[in-house]
Amino acid sequence: MTDTSLPVSASQPQPASSPWIYSLSSGQTDAQLLHSDVPVLLDFWASWCAPCRAILPLLEKQVSELQGQVLLFKVDADQSPELLQRFAVHSLPAVLLLQKGKEVDRFQQTLSEPQIRAFIQPWLVAPDLRIRQVRDLLRQAEQAFATGQAERAMRRLQQVYASTAGQEGMLAQVLADLLNAVLAGIRQQPMGSAVRRGLLQQAQQWLADAGFALLRDPRVQQAQARLALLEHEPHSDEIATLRQRLAHFSNASKDADQVGETALLLASALAAAADYRDALDVLMAFLQTSNPVASAALRQRVQARLIEIIDILPDRVLANQYRRQLFALNVF
Structure with a gap:
């Protein structure tokens, strides 16, 4: 077993349809990809190497089918002499299998698809x-x-x-x-x-x-x-502006719907900024103080938004507390 401990890495990844296939060149570094628990296939190839061209599609097919259980790194041998020396690759084709940066196996001849699968299989993770x-x-x-x-x-x-x-x-x-x-x-x-x-x-x-x-x-x-x-989601000063507007409104009959609309805007902005508890408090305060002067339609919208935010609250214990408070208001 050879310890390569190679400080190289993926350059630009392939399209999202092949998130497990990368291209390597000398002088790059990415410890996660070469030292993870996922096995790594290191395929040395060259444009003039016919066996290399035959093997590569089979490797790509296997890696794609295994869906993240193994990664494939393609190395252009003509452009990466340092990697050839580091891995003691003297002829092509050459496909190495690495585990946590260490070479554990290799093959240097043309293999069929079943043979490639058998080569990879013992190293797949649980x-x-x-x-x-x-x-x-x-x-x-x-x-x-x-x-x-x-x-x-x-x-x-x-x-x-x-x-x-x-x-x-x-x-x-x-x-x-x-x-x-x-x-x-x-x-x-x-x-x-x-x-x-x-x-x-x-x-x-x-x-x-x-x-x-x-x-x-x-x-x-x-x-x-x-x-x-x-x-x-609010702009930088929107929440502060809405808070000031809400503070200036009264809950008198003539202003109740205006208060409710502002409360809805503020609560939505707070929830979009992940300040869920403050958003719920704003809506709950409106429901507690506006009855019966606010219109039924507005109260229903406030209740609906309140329930939406309760449902996405990460803290489920806190969510249940607000749900009990809402039912205690007897608004349904």
């Missing part, structure tokens, strides 16, 4: 390890968003989504986690920015691709509702 890897990728995406690396974060999230395709039970939770991760990333981007629009479009695409059963899952519905609130 399902419980895959779950841990998904969680690790989600944490990496969260950290990347927090440090302004939105493109890197989305690569990790795309790997997570693609790796759980066809696993309905796991995918429901993963899809919800992905939507929430994108939502957190969106909130860290300037309003109107291209990155922000791209993140939202990716989340909407995941939802569009989801089957009916997934869209009915409560976890996915909750995350989807949080995303929908983004249309109410």
Whole structure:
């Protein structure tokens, strides 16, 4: 077993349809991809090598079918002499299998598709390890968003989504986690920015691709509702302005509906900014003080928005407390 400990990494990834296939060149670094628990296939190839051209489609097919259980790194031998030396590759084709950065096996001849699958099979990870890897990728995406690396974060999230395709039970939770991760990333981007629009479009695409059963899952519905609130996301000074406006209104009969409309705007802005508790308090205060002077239609809208926010509250104990308060008002 050879310890390569190679400090190289993926350059630009392939399109999202192949999130597990990368191209490598000398002098790059990405420890996560070469030192993860997921096995890595390192395929040295050259344009003049006919066996290389025959093997590559088979490798790509296997990696795509295994959906994240193994990664493929393609190395242009003519452009990467340092990698050839590091891995002691003296002839082509050469396909190495790495585990945590260490070479554990290789083949240097043309293999059939079943033979390639048999070569990979002993190194595939167990399902419980895959779950841990998904969680690790989600944490990496969260950290990347927090440090302004939105493109890197989305690569990790795309790997997570693609790796759980066809696993309905796991995918429901993963899809919800992905939507929430994108939502957190969106909130860290300037309003109107291209990155922000791209993140939202990716989340909407995941939802569009989801089957009916997934869209009915409560976890996915909750995350989807949080995303929908983004249309109410406030500008920097909007919440303060709405608070001032609400403070100046009275609950007299002539102003009750105006108070309610302002309360709705403020609560929606607060919820879009993830200040759920404050949003609920604003709406609850209106319902407690406006009866019976506010119009029935307005009160129904306030109740509906209050229930929407209760349903997406991350703290379910707190959500139940607000639900009991709402029923205690006898507004239904």
